[in-house]
Amino acid sequence: MKRRDFIKKVVMTSAIAPVASLRIPFVNVSIEELTQKHFKEMSEEEKKAVIERLEREYKERYGVDVNIKTTPAKEGVVWGYALNIKRCIGCRRCVYACVKENNQSRASPDDPTSNEIHWIRVLEVAQEKLEPGTEEQGIGTKFGDVVAGVVLEESEHYYDPEKVPEDGKMYIPIQCQQCEKPPCVKVCPTRATWKEPDGIIVVDYNWCIGCRYCMAACPYWARRFNWSWPYIPKEEINPNQHYLGNRIRYRGVVEKCTFCIQRTREGRYPACVEACPVGARKFGNLLDPNSEIRKIIREKRVFRLKEELGTEPKFFYFMD
């Protein structure tokens, strides 16, 4: 390094560093955050600087040392998910495993404005409603709102019996379907959400402006909005985080299932897969002919939700 460059660097860093971390009054945004590049355009060093800043900010706000990663997608991997609806018993273990793993906001007992966020919603459908109806009843051919004879709008979200599964009931867990042609990505005005090379749709919470267009565009109701600052008890925060995944969100941003990007990019199963007591949830690489997901697609009866919309979900429902 030349002497001149060295002096320049020293002067610049000493002059900018304290200014950059200052927060602009009223909007409460630091200059560093304001001048942050789009995640896809960042170099490795810029990513590192952003991660450092975020870890500092989370330490200030939540008092927890977190470890944020930016692990990129592996070559030759496209993740796919399969769910056996014949086996699902609707116990919601997956829902709460997901909440714990992905740092979703809990309902705070002290703050009535806090909102509880679940990425997975389990729908209970009465089995008698599964009979494909006649055309006069509007079932079977109507566009968009009918899935394999099930009217999803008539399902029960808040079932709470003593024991599950109940007789004559079927359970359909719904989460982000990680579409190959995602309508949510098309509508984003700031390109804060995009499809990664391994097929996962991610959100950059620092770029999301909270317009909620993507929530309106999603036909699966898979996206959730942070109406308030997330409330997570300090001891329940998962410190193993990914920039595009489970790092703690801000108020006014949209979030969604990322197939546990922080786990799957390190070769581990998503939290919901490991939590399912009946083993109804299956996960694997769609490009690997020996993976369980490919075997399911090859050998089982498989359907996808709202296939007629042409969103090409990578989330398959199957039956034995």
Add this chain to the structure above:
Amino acid sequence: MYKKYCKGCHGEVLEEFRYKDVNEAVIDAIKSGRMPPWGIDEELSEDDIRELASYIGDWCNLCHKRIETNFTPRELVNAPPNHRFKLEHGNFWCFACHNPENRDTFLLVNGSAIPFNKSPELCRQCHAVIYKDWKMRIHGRWVGNISNPTPDVICVDCHNPHDVNPAFKPITPEKPPEKPPSPPIPISFQYFATAIMAFSLVLMLYSARK
């Protein structure tokens, strides 16, 4: 531990009859909850488990070595409580699966004996289709590395073969999600206000016509 869980039925056991070499398979079985069959509710420490295992040693042979084998299918009335159940698993009796020569093993149809922890090999003789699914990782829970996962549970962890209905037992669901907040003004009041407005409009029109 022995006093708490075993003494009630098995009585006092002299110190010299305890097993010095603890059977690792027994420890595995206690840890996974397969042993004892009626289950232990509390969390056991490593020492507690070793203590229990030192009383168990090898499992069934402990008693059955001394009992003459009776091959006649019958209801077991004088047997210990964990043996008294109505078996409705196919048209079988104990020796369809258990080995009469050595009770600590299972007996396959081809005549070979297998240890207890290889029980899926026994199940596959009839449930071949579901066994194939399990081997392909489509059935059951698999954990660990995605490219090389291991089974978290085996057949008998979820399906008790001695039960009348070996299907997965119903469990209590977790609590349902939060309901969306209700609108600040009750909907019934909104209807009421609309009705009042409509009524006054009608009145106004009526008076104007006069």
